[in-house]
Amino acid sequence: MTNSNNTIQYVYAKNGTAIPEDLCTVSICSLDYAQVEYLPTLAGNLIYLIIFAALFIAQCFLGIRHKTWGFFVGMFCGIVLEVLGYAGRVMLHGDPFDFNSFLLYLIPLTIGPAFLSAAIYLCLGRIIMAYGSDSSRFQPKTYMFIFCGCDFFSLLLQSVGGAIAATANDKAGSDMGANIMVAGLAFQVFSLLVFIGLAGDYALRVHRAPKSNCQKFSGLRASRYFKWFKWSLAVATFAILIRSIFRVIELQSGFGGSVANNEALFMIFEGPFVIIACFFLTICHPGLVFKNLWAESNWSLRGRRSGKESIDSEEGIVLSSYEQPK
Structure with a gap:
């Protein structure tokens, strides 16, 4: 990785002459002087870009139509960053020496999955509301505050690390930025593992508990789509976890490390796993x-109505939305 600063830096061209770094092209300079030590594949990155663009359109349609605003914001931000990141990689294919294209690839693809994780965290509270919080160790809002707070801290570290790397004028500064980004990614991995543990604990407690007395969402719980939804969240969570572990390994040796400059590993463990998460x-x-029922399952709406009026209203929505089991 080369850095952008106000001092003219010279590198050796393939013919052995020293030229300003800004004049490097693939035909003139070795890729050893490029932002990544390979020429990003155009076809692969373009395919990922198109897939994320299609998922973005689908998420916009579904989010606006069903008014799942919190989930929509997380997915919107996460997928937009994926689109920008792969646009940066497509640009790097044309000019692997361009520092701005490198930043456009590095920062969005690093922080994008944090927003996707936040969308997943919001869904756990809805599931707890659907089953009732009796089997939960914490209230739905507690899960949201803890894990969204962890997500924000992880995002902050990754963003600060990216900013330091973008403005660094030497290798020491670049390595510092990479280390802070690694710390943010490692904290994201830790948060995901704790989330998986607590979500698994809740699933086990629900399985062992007597039949839920919460009748408001009985039709929802009985629906096959709801069961698929829970499995899709599990698949998406593990996909983001695997991707995040890879990014920690990738960046722990700095931007010049062997893993950070191995395109095959990147194309296997970055794009596909995030695509799997977004697809599910x-x-x-x-x-x-x-x-x-999305609005009705929001913990913040509890207490808006009270008594029998609330129960009758919510049961009426359930009965109109799902066929009750006979």
Whole structure:
């Protein structure tokens, strides 16, 4: 990785002459002087870009139609960053020496999955509301505050690290930025592992508990789509976890490390796993699963109505949305 600063830096061209670094092209300079030590594949990165663009359109349609605003914001930001990141990689194919294209690839693809994780965290609270919080160790809002707070801290570290790397004028500064980004990614991995543990614990407690007395969402719980939704969240969570572990390994040796400059590993463990997560969060979109119960399952709406009026109203929505088991 080369850095952008106000001092003219000279490198050796393939013919042995020293030229300003800004004049480097693939035909003149070795890729050893490029931002990444390979020429990013055009076809592969373009395919990922098109897939994320299609998922973005689908998420916009479903999110606006079903008014799943919190989930929509997380997915919107995450997928937009994926689109920008792969646009940066496509640009790097044309000019692998361009520092701005490198930043456009590095920062969005590093922080994008943090927003996707936030969307997943929001869904756990809805599931707890659907089953009732009796089997939960914490209230739905507690899960949201803890894990979204962890996600924000992880995102902050990754963003700060990216900013330091972008403005560094030497290798020491670049390595510092990379180390801070690694710390943010490692904290994201830790948060995902804790989330998986607590979500698994809740699933086990629900399985062992007596039949839920929460009748408001009985039709939702009985629907096959709701079961698919829970599995889709599990698949998406593990996909993001695997991708995040890879990024920690990739960046721990700095931008010049062997893993950071191995395109094959990147194309296997970055794009596909994030695509898997987004795909399952789209085909089992919570708006399709909860239908018009998404707002009713929000913990913040509890207490808006009280007594029998609230129960009758919510049961009426359930009965109109799902066929009750006989």
